[in-house]
Amino acid sequence: MRNTFINKLRSLAATHEDVFLLCGDLGYSVLEPFAEAFPNRFLNVGVAEQNMTQVAVGLAREGYNVFTYSIGNFPTLRCMEQIRYDICYHEANVKVVAVGAGYAYGPQGVSHHTTEDIAMLRAIPNMTVCSPADPIEARAAAEFMVHHRGPAYVRINKAGEPTVHADAVAPILTPGEFIKVRPGRGAAVLVTGAILASIVHEVRASGRDYAIYSVPFIGNYSRNALATLADTFDAMITVEEHQLNGGFGSSVVEALSDLYSTGRISRMPKVRRIGIPNQFIGVSGSQEYLRRQAQLTLGASRSDA
Amino acid sequence: MDTASFAKAMRLRALELCHLKRTSHIGGAFSVTDILAVLYNEVLNISPTTARSPSRDRLFYSKGHACTALYSALELRGFIDRHMLSEGFTTDGSYFTSHVNHRVPGVELSTGSLGHALGVACGTALAGLRRRLPHTVFAVLSDGELDEGSNWEAILFAAHQRLDNLVAIIDYNKIQSFGSVAEVMNLDPLADKFRAFNWTVKEVDGHDIEALSETLRSAKAERFDAPKVVIAHTIKGKGVSFMEHELVWHYQSPNKDDYEAARNELRAK
Numbered sequence: 385m386r387n388t389f390i391n392k393l394r395s396l397a398a399t400h401e402d403v404f405l406l407c408g409d410l411g412y413s414v415l416e417p418f419a420e421a422f423p424n425r426f427l428n429v430g431v432a433e434q435n436m437t438q439v440a441v442g443l444a445r446e447g448y449n450v451f452t453y454s455i456g457n458f459p460t461l462r463c464m465e466q467i468r469y470d471i472c473y474h475e476a477n478v479k480v481v482a483v484g485a486g487y488a489y490g491p492q493g494v495s496h497h498t499t500e501d502i503a504m505l506r507a508i509p510n511m512t513v514c515s516p517a518d519p520i521e522a523r524a525a526a527e528f529m530v531h532h533r534g535p536a537y538v539r540i541n542k543a544g545e546p547t548v549h550a551d552a553v554a555p556i557l558t559p560g561e562f563i564k565v566r567p568g569r570g571a572a573v574l575v576t577g578a579i580l581a582s583i584v585h586e587v588r589a590s591g592r593d594y595a596i597y598s599v600p601f602i603g604n605y606s607r608n609a610l611a612t613l614a615d616t617f618d619a620m621i622t623v624e625e626h627q628l629n630g631g632f633g634s635s636v637v638e639a640l641s642d643l644y645s646t647g648r649i650s651r652m653p654k655v656r657r658i659g660i661p662n663q664f665i666g667v668s669g670s671q672e673y674l675r676r677q678a679q680l681t682l683g684a685s686r687s688d689a
Numbered sequence: 690m691d692t693a694s695f696a697k698a699m700r701l702r703a704l705e706l707c708h709l710k711r712t713s714h715i716g717g718a719f720s721v722t723d724i725l726a727v728l729y730n731e732v733l734n735i736s737p738t739t740a741r742s743p744s745r746d747r748l749f750y751s752k753g754h755a756c757t758a759l760y761s762a763l764e765l766r767g768f769i770d771r772h773m774l775s776e777g778f779t780t781d782g783s784y785f786t787s788h789v790n791h792r793v794p795g796v797e798l799s800t801g802s803l804g805h806a807l808g809v810a811c812g813t814a815l816a817g818l819r820r821r822l823p824h825t826v827f828a829v830l831s832d833g834e835l836d837e838g839s840n841w842e843a844i845l846f847a848a849h850q851r852l853d854n855l856v857a858i859i860d861y862n863k864i865q866s867f868g869s870v871a872e873v874m875n876l877d878p879l880a881d882k883f884r885a886f887n888w889t890v891k892e893v894d895g896h897d898i899e900a901l902s903e904t905l906r907s908a909k910a911e912r913f914d915a916p917k918v919v920i921a922h923t924i925k926g927k928g929v930s931f932m933e934h935e936l937v938w939h940y941q942s943p944n945k946d947d948y949e950a951a952r953n954e955l956r957a958k
Contacts, residue, residue, distance in 0.1 A: 430846065434804075434838070440812060442814070466808075
């Protein structure tokens with residue numbers, strides 16, 4: 385996914401001459417083609433994420449569309465206040481790109497587990513949070529980010545993810561949308577990020593009659609689309625590779641509650657949230673192992689989903 | 690208006706605003722006043738009608754807490770309406786917050802959280818070099834905020850990228866929020882630190898208008914592959930005898946007696 389995103393960014397940068405890529409001394413074997421193609425619009429700022437973010441704002445003020453790139457917590461939590469005040473309050477045209485979503489860098493330890501970023505970043509006004517699920521969404525996310533004006537965050541898994549979508553998915557993502565992956569009647573499973581592939585596999589393998597939707601943007605959901613889902617399904621399940629506190633599932637429950645309290649929907653669906661149960665997992669492990677440890681699966685069949 | 694008169698008008702206005710709205714930081718506003726007066730009256734290529742011009746100089750004001758000094762300078766240069774500032778300063782619904790706000794005309798960047806402006810100035814200077822723009826980028830910093838690690842990231846970066854269109858100015862008044870800089874987090878030898886980081890260093894008496902003028906003009910003009918820092922040795926509370934060197938004026942708002950005594954002293958100069 386990271387290569388897909390960066391390669392798409394590189395191809396778009398040829399015609400979008402305002403695209404500028406900063407990295408925090410990470411991206412070996414990923415960023416070189418961009419750097420070689422556009423040396424005047426690429427810079428490794430060193431291991432200094434606060435400054436990277438501030439430099440990005442300075443460049444954006446001068447008309448560049450700036451992408452900052454690093455691993456997981458470093459371009460995000462490490463420099464939260466630069467993101468809040470310098471990027472978001474000033475509505476700077478900066479996109480923060482983090483690779484290693486969830487447990488993608490599993491064996492490298494908790495420092496590299498990106499498991500609170502959605503909650504942190506979605507709390508900030510003016511921020512658009514994007515969590516693509518597969519290479520096709522990553523490519524469409526790059527397209528969106530090059531055209532979007534304003535702050536945004538892209539959380540990318542890593543490399544080698546399977547493609548989930550048929551190629552029919554729109555070439556550019558739309559905030560607030562729910563992309564149908566498979567139809568079903570028993571429940572609507574809403575998934576964000578690269579764990580989508582394993583959830584699709586699990587539903588298929590268990591024969592459950594569940595509809596599955598990919599949700600590449602967190603928050604600001606289409607009210608009509610969400611209301612239709614709530615009217616259609618008694619049960620919903622949210623899945624994310626992120627802590628339960630304040631994450632994707634929380635955002636869905638909040639949005640549903642808003643629809644219900646304002647009378648837009650007549651009843652609340654039962655929502656089961658699947659995510660990391662607000663704990664660190666300090667042992668080493670592959671992404672698959674750590675997902676199992678955190679119980680990021682639908683689990684045994686339940687009548688109420 | 691000559692720059693000494695400009696500075697005097699700034700001090701009187703900052704004092705008035707702090708008194709009227711019961712706000713803090715008059716000490717830090719007075720220490721930076723002569724620096725801003727020279728910049729806004731002599732050095733910066735800026736004007737209200739060219740506030741968004743690509744060729745304008747950019748000044749990033751990192752000591753956002755000393756807002757009354759910057760607002761006063763911008764008022765004197767015609768960016769801000771006097772009546773709007775008097776009415777609006779820290780009042781409900783106004784953008785005249787007591788840490789400078791980019792929604793106020795002439796303010797390039799909202800600050801108030803320390804250690805942000807120099808990095809943004811670096812990005813702006815980098816854009817200027819890559820696009821061969823003629824402007825100079827200034828950043829005005831307090832001494833206390835040099836405790837922030839983000840500033841040292843930016844200091845490394847500026848030298849490595851040879852940002853010779855960047856001028857940082859340190860208002861070195863030697864007092865920070867909770868005590869003297871020497872006691873809280875010693876910065877000396879400050880000039881040597883910047884030299885060791887490959888910056889061109891100039892030191893100046895931050896209240897000598899002529900010396901400031903010469904130093905800031907030359908810092909702006911020089912382009913020798915290195916960023917420049919002007920360490921301005923200043924006095925917190927400068928201009929009012931009972932405020933000079935006193936930590937309390939980091940916090941205390943001048944009451945009626947303070948205000949009248951300070952105003953009389955400033956006017957007599």
